[in-house]
Amino acid sequence: MTILSADSDTIIAQATPPGRGGVGILRLSGPRSLEFAQAVVRFTKSKSSKVTSTQEMTSDVKPQLKPRFAHFAQFFDKKNDLIDEGIVLYFPGPNSFTGEDVVELQGHGGPVVLDFLIQQFLDLGARIARPGEFSERAFLNDKLDLIQAEAIADLIDSSSTQAARSAVRSLSGEFSNQINQLLESLITLRLYIEAAIDFPEEEIDFLADSKVTKGLDEIVLRITSVLQTANQGALLQEGMRVVIAGRPNAGKSSLLNCLAGENRAIVTALAGTTRDVLREKINIDGMPLHIIDTAGLRTSPDEIEQEGIKRAWQEIELADQILLVVDASGDNIGKNVSMDNVQALWQEMVFSDKIWADKILKKIILIRNKIDLLKESPTEIENTDLTVICLSAKNNKGIDILRNHLKKIMGFKNLGQGQFSARRRHTDAIERALKFVKAGEEQLLNAGAGELLAEDLKQAQNCLSEITGEFTSDDLLGRIFSSFCIGK
Ligand SMILES: Nc1nc2c(ncn2[C@@H]2O[C@H](COP(=O)(O)OP(=O)(O)OP(=O)(O)O)[C@@H](O)[C@H]2O)c(=O)[nH]1
Ligand SMILES: [Mg+2]
Structure with missing residues (x-):
């Protein structure tokens, strides 16, 4: 304990x-x-x-x-x-x-x-x-357990009916049960392997043992499914992080103001207006979202702007979705823009080969802003590998299309009965557990190494135990409970 x-x-x-x-x-x-x-x-x-x-x-x-x-x-x-x-x-x-x-x-x-x-x-x-x-x-x-304790705080903090429903499901133990069942299967398999290792004279071929391979496959499937539900739960509870990025003057801050429904960010015709990161928590039909406006990406001699751009990149790295805003009238980006075009545009702004560029590209929604200047109507275009939304932030046209698209991405409408609340702390631990199980599977397939597999399964077990609090440091507990309100 x-x-x-x-x-x-x-x-x-x-x-x-x-x-x-x-x-x-x-x-x-x-x-x-x-x-x-x-x-x-x-x-x-x-x-x-x-x-x-x-x-x-x-x-x-x-x-x-x-x-x-x-x-x-x-x-x-x-x-x-x-x-x-x-x-x-x-x-x-x-x-x-x-x-x-x-x-x-x-x-x-x-x-x-x-x-x-x-x-x-x-x-x-x-x-x-x-x-x-x-x-x-x-x-x-x-x-x-820790999941249930966190669910109390989440229930109190819920900003929508859906979030409240999913928090109460976690509180009633739905999420904990799934984690405990996963733990049970992991432990059973681990004990089986460890018992076999303890009798080396029998020369066990783990790879040929269907109980091990089948068990592993099943655990991977189940962790993946719990991870999916937990990811949804975390997004619903904590809100998706949507970062608005792009070159100076593209209309990023204007877009933030439209989504927030009020003039939160300063908008001027000067390129380089936004220097610092600006965050707004908004709600789209009950779906919480963190909208983050950032400084325009460019090389700048100005020290303050440089710092702003550095912070913008930090936000981009942490984003769940990136709204890459371009000036449709000035940047010469047409409706049939492809991921290759975006990649080229992105590279112009990155100024260096960032290893995570690919991971980031997948999160991009291209916003063709200022379509009023081209006399176009707002629309959403699903190009093969890229979603393009054409809108005018200045005239507040096409913002509904963007809102609906964000809802769609999150699968917001399809939240079923099984949805429970979760936090990033949980999804992070499940992801780590999944990595260990997969690494163990590799060890088995490549080297027939039962001992290493057993060790990986033990690590995976520790990761999952962190979630319910069976295996959690004082430090983490302190952080979790100090975020609660007094009296709870
Ligand atoms: N015509 C037109 N102008 C727009 C639109 N959106 C923004 N603008 C104008 O473009 C200029 C820059 O807008 P901002 O929202 O400040 O742009 P930004 O991307 O935040 O700029 P930085 O903070 O400097 O990076 C302002 O003069 C806006 O009024 C639009 O949809 N149509
Ligand atoms: Mg701005």
Whole structure:
């Protein structure tokens, strides 16, 4: 399991958002939750003046909180002055969200009241929870795995119904189950190979052993399929990164403004207007997208511009899609432009042989901008190996075509029942696992090397275990949970 251990502090945080609201909820978790709650909470007559029980009337006896029972109560400060009244709920561990003793106080949702109430618990010895600490404790107490904990944050952060649906599927364990099944097949195969290696006198021919070759093929297929779903899930949750690139003055910033629906970037007729990277998170019918405007690519003596261009290349390398914007009127690029033309154009801008050029070319959508100057109508053209979208950013014409195309690329409409939320951290680990399994397969095919295959399968297993948190460093856990909101 993990190296982190839950500390024994009792923590408190407001579970509802800050600000004013009908109800405000405080949550306590840890060994002294009940003790602290008993010091603050007092039972009293219910609102209908009926006595709920004889014990609930006595104020000098510790209130007995029934597990999972909604008590109406009053909350007092240490001088015995009334702070608020509301509901108190007690969830004894391990049957609680965190696995520890948890108490929830539901009072009125005013910031002053809630802060004052929190202060009582701090005075008693509780401490304010760190962001994500409740979920972290749930993870450390095996109430959730890491995928499920992340799904909680994703569910809260969802920017569309689809994203929320897929996050709740991950939370319910759909993604974890798939990873666990993969792990099981990997471990079974690995143990079989290792057991065989342990009996060298039997001279095993792994290559001829159909159990090994079939098993490997099946694992590769299954990892590939999980990777596909996870990639979709990550795009849906985190948003596709779409980088707008091209030569100065092509109309990149104008395009960003169109997609964002407001004038976010400065647009001028001067080439070299955009110097820094500009990011906008937008939503196309619920699909989150990060649109990134970059400096025009050219050789420039200007130091600031050079830095901007360097940053543009960094963004291009990380992009999921690249909108390569050209000035259709000035760059002499017609509708029948091919990938060869784009390659030539690209090379003019790259100024050096970047080894990743091919990988990048595949992500390009060519935007023929400024078609108003040619009196053309907006359109989308699917040339053999390249999608070309003709539009006018200045006149906001053809932007819908681009939006629909981006939706199509992501397969946004086809999200089926099996879609779960995922993060790039997960897809990255699945990709690494797949690489190890494939490398192991190679070892087997080329050298009949069972030992090396077993080692690769072990590495693949470690990669997949990182996803659920079975095999994860403290550092990574710290990073994951610190991105949660406080009170979760
Ligand atoms: N006629 C016409 N002009 C456009 C169109 N799109 C942009 N422009 C003009 O082209 C000029 C450059 O536009 P920008 O959006 O700043 O271009 P850019 O690619 O961001 O330029 P840099 O930031 O300098 O790299 C401005 O004068 C825009 O008004 C278009 O569709 N049609
Ligand atoms: Mg610009």
